[in-house]
Amino acid sequence: MDKETFIEQLREIVRPYAKNQEALATIDVSTDFIKDLKINSANLVDVILDVEEKYDIVIQNEEMERMLNVQAAFDIVETKLSEK
């Protein structure tokens, strides 16, 4: 999967959680879920569950801890998909 496709898909996944919808429009690899998109930290687990469902993968606790921005999400998902 190329990065652009992933970012487009991720944008839809985080849309209901993002309090800053303007930042959502300009999302890129450096976008931080909490600092930029203003996602409530409690909702990060929901974002991760939605990502798991979308790609049919399981993200481990340690990976969850570092999945705080778009780049990290991409790296984790890409690794998981390549292991399938």
Place this chain on the structure above:
Amino acid sequence: MNNRVVITGLGVVAPNGTGVADFSGAIKKGISGIRYDERLAALKFSCQIAGMPDVPLTLQQQYFEELELKQLNSSGIIYGVIAGMEAWADAGLPLTADTPDWDSGTIFGTGTSGIDKFREAIYKVDDLQVRRLGSTAVTQTMASGISAFLGGKLGLGNQVTTNSSACTTGAESVLMAYERIKYGHAKRMLAGSTSDSGPYIWGGFDAMKVSTFKHNEQPEAGSRPMSATASGIVPGSGAGALLLESLDSAMERGATIYAEVLGGNINSGGQRNGGSMTAPNPLAVQRCIAAALQQTGVQPEDIDLINGHLTATGKDAEEIANWCTALQRKGRDFPYVNALKSMVGHCLSASGSIELVAVALQLKEGFVSPNINCEDLHPDIQALVDRERIPEQLLYKDINLVAKASFGFGDVNACIILKKYLQP
């Protein structure tokens, strides 16, 4: 501090009307909100009728964000938030953007709330999927979920809590809120209560055989308080909300006042002298009513209307007898009687607050709502109270003083006295 306390806002989500306007119209016309429930039938319930409010998605979208609705699976929180926010808006209070309103709080009760969410969570846990519960399994299933939701939406900065005392919950919340304002700890308190709907809430009552199984074919005739053919409760659900405010604050804001809360009494029969986990100690009920009158300085002969607990079980005659003893009144001298459950069923932890919304409307507008399904009055009640005091038709009449009582499992009682407020 000894502030006078008034009601300046109402909100309600009831089986026979969502929103105060619809509910007010329904209780005047004697409209039943009891319906046949296919889900209960499919689950082989004995009682297949119930009272469930209509809360379409478009209505929910006015009160909840898209994200909240995505995860919400707690009917009690939906009902309570809609009723609570309606009462807040009805009182003419603003939604503050930044600073909490330090002078406003809530005591919003429930029996069990979020049971559908709880069920969802339990299935996941047992399926080794605890990690998939999501972020809202706690907030939707904690007892105080309803007050927490309201506190956030309204920006409440005073006490935010949930009380729980079975079917006394709603009446208790109003008395606790009353005291908080009376003693100067808050200017405004959103009082009320909510109760989930559905088979997982009602199943236990079905198993105890306290729900009627004789009216599955005639749902609207199923809830029969005071009737000779009363055969058990019809389970209901919903929420009622009352914005209580110090008279000073209400006058300062120029708020419309529905009624004054004079006070009341809360007690327990200790599960002694005939009282038990599920039945009230008659002496405790009588003491509760008498103490409510004494504490508010109201003479028994001045009560115009009783809004009873009257659930449509065999206990209704005993309740009327307790009122007769406590007030020392009977026959034609007995106050008018309201049995709201004839129209909405027994809304359990929400019953007291929904009934108090009905009381406030009757005081404000000057009417006595009709009692339905008691055309065959129970002979033991007929022996105590003149038929005319239990109206089956709407009566337009100025009501000055109302005594409202609620009783709950655990042998707990509450009695509140409300008075008409003459706006200067």
